[in-house]
Each structure stands twice: as C-alpha cells, then as structure tokens.
Amino acid sequence: MQTKVENNKAWFLVLPVFIIVAFSAIIPLMTVVNYSVQDIFDQNTSYFVGAEWFKQVMLDSRLHDALIRQFLFSFTILLIEIPLGIGVALMMPTKGKSASLCLILVAIPLLIPWNVVGTIWQIFGREDIGLFGAFMGAIGVDYNYASDPVDAWSTVVLMDVWHWTPLVALLCYSGLRAIPEVYYQAARIDQASRWAVFRYIQLPKLTNVLIIGVLLRFMDSFMIYTEPFVLTGGGPGSSTTFLSQALVQQAIGQFDLGPAAAFSLVYFLIILLVCWVFYTTIMNMQKDK
Amino acid sequence: MAWMSWTLPTALFFIGIGVILVGMTAWQIASPCVERRGFLPLDTTRGDRLFIGLLSSAFIHLVFVALTDANLAVATVLCAIWMIILMRWG
Numbered sequence: 001m002q003t004k005v006e007n008n009k010a011w012f013l014v015l016p017v018f019i020i021v022a023f024s025a026i027i028p029l030m031t032v033v034n035y036s037v038q039d040i041f042d043q044n045t046s047y048f049v050g051a052e053w054f055k056q057v058m059l060d061s062r063l064h065d066a067l068i069r070q071f072l073f074s075f076t077i078l079l080i081e082i083p084l085g086i087g088v089a090l091m092m093p094t095k096g097k098s099a100s101l102c103l104i105l106v107a108i109p110l111l112i113p114w115n116v117v118g119t120i121w122q123i124f125g126r127e128d129i130g131l132f133g134a135f136m137g138a139i140g141v142d143y144n145y146a147s148d149p150v151d152a153w154s155t156v157v158l159m160d161v162w163h164w165t166p167l168v169a170l171l172c173y174s175g176l177r178a179i180p181e182v183y184y185q186a187a188r189i190d191q192a193s194r195w196a197v198f199r200y201i202q203l204p205k206l207t208n209v210l211i212i213g214v215l216l217r218f219m220d221s222f223m224i225y226t227e228p229f230v231l232t233g234g235g236p237g238s239s240t241t242f243l244s245q246a247l248v249q250q251a252i253g254q255f256d257l258g259p260a261a262a263f264s265l266v267y268f269l270i271i272l273l274v275c276w277v278f279y280t281t282i283m284n285m286q287k288d289k
Numbered sequence: 290m291a292w293m294s295w296t297l298p299t300a301l302f303f304i305g306i307g308v309i310l311v312g313m314t315a316w317q318i319a320s321p322c323v324e325r326r327g328f329l330p331l332d333t334t335r336g337d338r339l340f341i342g343l344l345s346s347a348f349i350h351l352v353f354v355a356l357t358d359a360n361l362a363v364a365t366v367l368c369a370i371w372m373i374i375l376m377r378w379g
Contacts, residue, residue: 027293030293030299030303031292031293031294033299033302033303034293034294034295034296034299035294037296037298037299038294038296040294043291043292046294048296048298050298050361051350051354051361054350054351054354054355055354055355058351058352058354058355059355266351269344269347269348269351272344273344273348276340276341276344280331284331287332
C-alpha cells in the first residue's frame, strides 16, 4: 500500500510574497497602530494617550457624516453601475469586427488615470467652457457643481458611473460569452421570451461574475479619493468629502497623526468586515453549487 | 525601529497576536481541524473562528470606547470570554 507523503517545501515559494507584503503592508500597519495610541509632536516627542483618539474618532460627527456619505455613494453607484453594466453587455455585439471595436470603445474609460478623469469632468461640467455644463445651461437647468451640493453629488456619481460601468460591462460580457449555445437552443425550442432567457439562463449564469463585480466596485468606491478630490475638492462645504479625503485632511492637512491613525484603523476594520462578508458569501455560494 | 514609535502596550498587543498565530499553527500541525457548524450560521474552521473572534473583538472594543468611560480592561475581559465561547461552540 502506498502512503501519501506530505511535503510542505512549496511554502518557501510563498516566502518572497510574504516578505514584500510585510514591508509594504504589515510593518506600516503596525506603525499606524503605534501612532494611534500616542500624541505625536515630532519624531522624538510623543505621549501615550491610550484609547483617547479612538474615542474622539468614534464620537466625531464629521467622520460619521463622511461614513454615511461614503456608504450612500457606494450603494448609489452600485445601484446604477450593475444594472447598466448588464444592459451594456447584453447590447454589445457578439461576433465580428464590431465586437472588437465595441470592446475597445467600452474599455477606454478604464484606461484613463483617476486624476485625469477628475480633470476631464471638472472641465466637462463647467458652464463656460464645458460641454455638459453648457448643455445643462442651454436646456434651462441651473447647474453648478462648484456651489450646489446636489449638482456636485450628481456629477461625482455620474463621473464614477462613466469611469467604472465599463468594468462591470466587460465582466458581464465575458460571463455571457461563457454560456454554452445549447441553453439558447433549448430556450428557442421552448419558445422562451427574451425576458425569460435573461431571467432563467443569463442572469443565473452571471451570478459569480456579478458577485466579483459588486465586490470590486464596492471596495473601490469605498476607497475613492482622487476623482472627487480633483473635481470638487470635497465641496461645496463638505458635501462630497468621503472617508479617504477626510482622513487625508486630518493626517496631512492638520498633521494630527494620532487621531488620523485611529481613524485609519477604524476605516480598515470596516473594509476588513465588508471584505470578509463578501468573501464568505462567495465561498458559501460556490460550496452550495 | 525608533521610527515605528513603539509603546509597551502596542508591543504586548502584537506579541499577543504573534503568540496566538504561532500557537494556532502548532495546534493545527498537532491535530488538524475539520470544518464544522456551531451556533454561527456557516461552516467554520478553527482559523475562521479566530478571525471572526478577533474582528468582532476589535468592534466590541470600539463600541465600548465610544459608549462608556469605563476601564478598557473590562472590554478585553468580555472579548476573552467571547473568544472562548466562539472557539468552543461557534
């Protein structure tokens, strides 16, 4: 009888990754934990304050507002981007040169750097030199993203939808292409309607892709910084100040390293929790299959 | 290491986490665990329960800090009890 020999030497192959992650993530995170319990004046002057900064952060109404704004933003863009991405993927051609051309056109917004996206929309939305701003003015809408919070919000949401819906569309497109033709043949034999094909063939087959899409878009939108920073600078007032921007204002603008470190850790724990919930959901769904 | 601004409590915290991870690894080698379902609504391994316990303990500490002025050691004791319950029956 043969016995299975276990060999754990392959773990050494993971060692370089572990070392890189240690330097790029674990050691900085440990430093942030150290900062979060101290009042730091300079490199040689700091005082231990215990959990004081955590209490301050947990009771800070500005940060509560930023957190609510952040969740509101993430859920808004998910509600728009996911159905829109599916719709775009369903409408894209499946064969020939038009399919390749369409893929390239759809992917273009994804290739643009975040700060450039912010700048594009900053100009695009201006009434004097921007096409969108001028158009809104021409149809009689009093639109000004620099002074009106609703306009600022809608512009930030619109910008994110423009930038990231292609990602969802491309994911869905690849999911749709992976459905075998026999499913559609069976649907044709049963004279299934277009809606029935979508509801009972395409949507169930897209579930895994959509979970990945939701996870990616949620995490990315939850950490959004550059685009709203360039477009609105968090304003007017603080109406588009999201968590990462509030954090940067505290850490770099005010140089409050202790409270900013405590804030970072709370932010990190929220992201960790959401990631874990998504990861567990995905793993359990795969297990059920 | 001075640039990391170490303090005794944070050093003890990380040593504690390190000891737990080494201990869990040793435990896993000595007696490999099997996924099971306890009072949590999902199948979990020992490591899963440890992660859930540590994450929930962090949130318990945060809520405790936000809502009370009592000594944080009370929250730590509560979390230790929660961890034992979770690891044994979770």
